[in-house]
Amino acid sequence: MSGSNEQVQRYALAVLSHLILVAAWHFFVVYGKIPKIVMPSPYDTIHALLVPNYRWLENIAATSIEVFGGFLLAAVFGILTALMFSWFRYLEMFAMPLLVSLNMIPKVALGPLMIVWLRYGIWPNTLMAFAICFFPIVLTTARGLREVEPDLLDLVRTLRGSRWQLFVKIQLPGALPYIFSGMKVAAILAVAGAIVGEFLGSERGLGYLMLQVQVTLDTAAMFMAVILITLIGGVLYGIVLGLERYFVVKDARIQ
Amino acid sequence: MTEAFIHLDNVKKVYRTRGKEFLAVSQATFDVEQGELVSLVGPSGCGKTTLLKILAGLHGFDGGVVRIGSGKQPFNPARDIGMVFQQPLLLKWRRIIDNVMLPAEILGLPQAAARARAYELLDLVGLKGHEDKYPYELSGGMQQRASIARALVHDPKLILMDEPFGALDALTREKMNLELLQIWAKAKKTIIFVTHGITEAVFLGTRVVVLTAGPAKMADNFEVDIPMPRTLDVRNTEKFGEYTRRIYRLLGME
Numbered sequence: 026m027s028g029s030n031e032q033v034q035r036y037a038l039a040v041l042s043h044l045i046l047v048a049a050w051h052f053f054v055v056y057g058k059i060p061k062i063v064m065p066s067p068y069d070t071i072h073a074l075l076v077p078n079y080r081w082l083e084n085i086a087a088t089s090i091e092v093f094g095g096f097l098l099a100a101v102f103g104i105l106t107a108l109m110f111s112w113f114r115y116l117e118m119f120a121m122p123l124l125v126s127l128n129m130i131p132k133v134a135l136g137p138l139m140i141v142w143l144r145y146g147i148w149p150n151t152l153m154a155f156a157i158c159f160f161p162i163v164l165t166t167a168r169g170l171r172e173v174e175p176d177l178l179d180l181v182r183t184l185r186g187s188r189w190q191l192f193v194k195i196q197l198p199g200a201l202p203y204i205f206s207g208m209k210v211a212a213i214l215a216v217a218g219a220i221v222g223e224f225l226g227s228e229r230g231l232g233y234l235m236l237q238v239q240v241t242l243d244t245a246a247m248f249m250a251v252i253l254i255t256l257i258g259g260v261l262y263g264i265v266l267g268l269e270r271y272f273v274v275k276d277a278r279i280q
Numbered sequence: 281m282t283e284a285f286i287h288l289d290n291v292k293k294v295y296r297t298r299g300k301e302f303l304a305v306s307q308a309t310f311d312v313e314q315g316e317l318v319s320l321v322g323p324s325g326c327g328k329t330t331l332l333k334i335l336a337g338l339h340g341f342d343g344g345v346v347r348i349g350s351g352k353q354p355f356n357p358a359r360d361i362g363m364v365f366q367q368p369l370l371l372k373w374r375r376i377i378d379n380v381m382l383p384a385e386i387l388g389l390p391q392a393a394a395r396a397r398a399y400e401l402l403d404l405v406g407l408k409g410h411e412d413k414y415p416y417e418l419s420g421g422m423q424q425r426a427s428i429a430r431a432l433v434h435d436p437k438l439i440l441m442d443e444p445f446g447a448l449d450a451l452t453r454e455k456m457n458l459e460l461l462q463i464w465a466k467a468k469k470t471i472i473f474v475t476h477g478i479t480e481a482v483f484l485g486t487r488v489v490v491l492t493a494g495p496a497k498m499a500d501n502f503e504v505d506i507p508m509p510r511t512l513d514v515r516n517t518e519k520f521g522e523y524t525r526r527i528y529r530l531l532g533m534e
């Protein structure tokens with residue numbers, strides 16, 4: 026019982042710290058007489074949602090598609106790539122160093138090129154999110170697939186187990202915590218990738234909206250956009266966390 | 281004269297690293313009868329684990345003869361070996377019962393029968409009621425018992441144990457020694473038990489094979505003439521002392 030009690034306390038305190046931040050923000054703006062252009066109050070920020078011109082829903086949808094789409098692509102291709110690496114050792118020796126080199130490229134620097142290749146729109150931004158998410162997922166998955174206890178390998182070998190049995194029963198489930206730790210890192214990066222893409226050139230999305238309202242100095246709308254962007258990232262992270270809780274035994278999770 | 285279940289004659293193993301040769305096992309000559317519990321004892325570097333892996337078919341060897349099984353005592357290397365390691369090596373994501381089932385799954389044994397047997401074995405090793413727990417919910421000693429049940433689930437003829445109690449605290453280790461003797465008596469398996477504990481080797485073994493290091497070679501092989509079932513008290517007997525002194529002498533520690 027004391028365990029669940031402590032959990033309630035933990036949640037309550039977390040909620041409390043968030044509320045305090047909002048309250049502090051409110052009092053700072055109101056009693057500090059901060060101009061709305063510099064920093065809007067929480068109320069003004071929410072109020073910005075009422076401006077129909079900003080087409081919030083459409084922009085949220087665009088950014089969400091980029092974030093989730095880029096992340097999903099990275100998860101699918103990242104895990105597949107790592108699987109190929111673990112099945113074909115020479116492929117890993119051949120391609121992994123190349124991936125490491127390519128990862129040195131600041132993905133943001135590719136933005137203008139992606140626009141040249143793919144024009145404005147959702148695609149280049151999705152690709153940007155993908156490019157940022159891909160590597161951490163490949164890296165952690167490949168590492169997870171490698172980490173098989175040598176003695177466990179011996180156990181399977183004495184039973185004349187097949188390569189496939191080793192993979193299905195030991196390697197893949199053993200790699201799952203690593204896959205999730207890579208996806209958690211990627212979930213946070215995905216949002217950054219999509220927004221940078223929207224900054225560089227786009228006609229939709231919350232990043233695009235931020236640039237638009239910057240011109241008119243509607244700081245409240247910019248605040249709202251940042252909050253919504255954070256929420257999109259939070260939802261993605263929450264989904265990954267939920268899946269991890271479901272699929273990975275408590276003891277095996279990598280924090 | 282009938283053939284022994286396991287027969288080793290002058291087995292030798294050499295490791296080669298960067299052009300240098302390193303003798304891992306030599307002059308290993310001993311027989312094991314079915315149902316014996318043989319302790320392989322010696323300091324680190326004496327080749328006891330290497331010898332165990334040769335018996336498991338995991339390592340080749342560079343000289344001598346290794347034969348397991350005979351006409352009357354058939355032995356199928358794919359089915360008749362159970363392994364227990366120093367670490368329990370249970371799969372974290374499987375419940376205890378499913379961990380015990382692993383060898384049966386790999387061998388493709390009929391699942392229902394194997395499951396029933398897995399429950400029986402968990403009862404035998406004292407884990408009744410813990411079948412549906414995850415490994416992290418059990419203590420180190422309990423995890424090691426589960427791994428012993430796993431080694432028995434496919435009903436192998438030979439159990440190879442590589443310092444299975446080496447990572448446990450002294451008290452748990454003594455308890456596990458007693459329980460291993462009970463499990464061995466009930467399961468009626470041939471067990472080869474690697475240890476660097478001299479007391480443990482004599483206490484458990486119906487036979488003790490002593491290996492020495494630098495250079496690695498087999499130094500002694502004797503039967504332990506202390507009747508089963510044994511209790512911890514036998515360690516205070518004169519006979520027990522003679523056996524341990526015999527080993528200490530060989531290891532140059534007297």
